[in-house]
Amino acid sequence: MWFFRSPSIVYGEDSISFFNELPQRRLVIVTDGNIIRAGLLQKIKNELPSDSEILIIDDVPIEPTISYVLSLKGRIIDFNPDLIIGLGGGSCMDCAKVVFVTYERPDIDLHDITPLVNLDLRKKARLILIPTTSGTGSECSWAAVISDDDHGRKNEFASPEIIADFAIIDPAMVSSLPEPVRKSTAVDALAHAIEARSSTWKNSYSDIFSDKAVELISGNLFDAISHPENMEAVSNVHMGASMAGLAFSNSQITLAHSLGHSLGAHFKIPHGISVGIFLPHVIRFNYAESKGEYVALNKKFPPNLRKRYLYLTVENFLKVLSMPVKISDLNIKKDEYEKKMDSMVSVALESTGTVLNPRDAGRAELEMFLREIE
Numbered sequence: 001m002w003f004f005r006s007p008s009i010v011y012g013e014d015s016i017s018f019f020n021e022l023p024q025r026r027l028v029i030v031t032d033g034n035i036i037r038a039g040l041l042q043k044i045k046n047e048l049p050s051d052s053e054i055l056i057i058d059d060v061p062i063e064p065t066i067s068y069v070l071s072l073k074g075r076i077i078d079f080n081p082d083l084i085i086g087l088g089g090g091s092c093m094d095c096a097k098v099v100f101v102t103y104e105r106p107d108i109d110l111h112d113i114t115p116l117v118n119l120d121l122r123k124k125a126r127l128i129l130i131p132t133t134s135g136t137g138s139e140c141s142w143a144a145v146i147s148d149d150d151h152g153r154k155n156e157f158a159s160p161e162i163i164a165d166f167a168i169i170d171p172a173m174v175s176s177l178p179e180p181v182r183k184s185t186a187v188d189a190l191a192h193a194i195e196a197r198s199s200t201w202k203n204s205y206s207d208i209f210s211d212k213a214v215e216l217i218s219g220n221l222f223d224a225i226s227h228p229e230n231m232e233a234v235s236n237v238h239m240g241a242s243m244a245g246l247a248f249s250n251s252q253i254t255l256a257h258s259l260g261h262s263l264g265a266h267f268k269i270p271h272g273i274s275v276g277i278f279l280p281h282v283i284r285f286n287y288a289e290s291k292g293e294y295v296a297l298n299k300k301f302p303p304n305l306r307k308r309y310l311y312l313t314v315e316n317f318l319k320v321l322s323m324p325v326k327i328s329d330l331n332i333k334k335d336e337y338e339k340k341m342d343s344m345v346s347v348a349l350e351s352t353g354t355v356l357n358p359r360d361a362g363r364a365e366l367e368m369f370l371r372e373i374e
């Protein structure tokens with residue numbers, strides 16, 4: 001028995017006006033300073049009924065920790081909201097998911113947020129997630145990454161009950177993204193779609209979202225970058241990223257994410273860049289196992305970008321975007337890279353994406369990938 005899990009999705013221009021239709025009036029908005037300075041919180045406030053009471057959590061860090069999340073608990077319980085909103089990138093949305101649990105169930109340990117525990121949420125509030133990048137897919141997923149306080153280890157809390165009630169995919173939330181962020185987050189989303197299509201947990205439902213996500217992202221990203229006022233192109237990339245989120249949260253990611261997480265953690269590189277650098281190499285490695293899937297995905301790229309094989313198409317796509325392809329493009333020194341090689345291999349080996357890759361990969365293969373970008 002399998003499930004396809006998804007929030008209700010509100011999408012397209014003006015979808016944030018959906019707030020007018022909601023009965024809730026006591027809102028907690030979980031966000032950060034950059035979102036507020038970009039004017040995105042104000043856009044949400046403009047849509048709220050005038051009798052709304054709002055508590056704004058405005059300081060979510062890039063990597064929220066367990067102690068940070070717990071530090072919010074008392075304020076939120078005192079405020080007694082009927083709606084919790086995560087507004088931002090993956091960190092803000094993941095933080096909102098866990099804040100929602102601590103409010104609904106102040107008695108439970110965060111490590112009990114697993115698919116095996118019945119959390120019995122939604123006795124007090126509902127959860128809405130609004131992404132402000134077109135990339136992480138967190139608005140569609142049942143996972144939340146929260147770091148340990150001591151060692152920076154990342155916990156992936158997961159439960160079907162922390163899937164948002166509504167995900168709002170409004171292009172106005174991403175219309176003024178800086179170009180480097182638009183590129184790196186879109187590459188992350190593209191990797192979600194491609195890896196979900198070849199994971200050993202792939203399925204007919206996730207396949208459909210992978211295919212459409214690749215079509216929307218590859219067919220609209222360049223217009224969205226060169227003409228950010230083209231709301232149709234921006235909206236198509238934004239929807240594509242959420243579809244890629246649905247695909248991988250109902251399938252899984254594979255080796256490009258295992259390696260990307262490890263490289264990113266060791267050298268503090270943005271997620272989309274560190275995943276994208278491995279993506280063509282991983283597709284080539286998996287080609288025999290996932291040939292049918294890759295041929296189908298390759299056809300979703302526009303003809304002017306498409307090459308004979310998917311790995312060549314993705315390589316070309318990254319080149320046209322001027323994305324880094326070697327560690328020298330990331331200003332990583334070879335001796336530093338060498339020193340961390342064993343540790344990078346070990347971290348990648350432990351990742352779920354390595355276990356679910358369609359072709360087995362051990363230490364030797366993971367090191368091979370890390371050397372291919374040297």
Ligand SMILES: [Fe+2]
Pocket residue numbers: 136188189192257271275
């Ligand atoms: Fe990712």
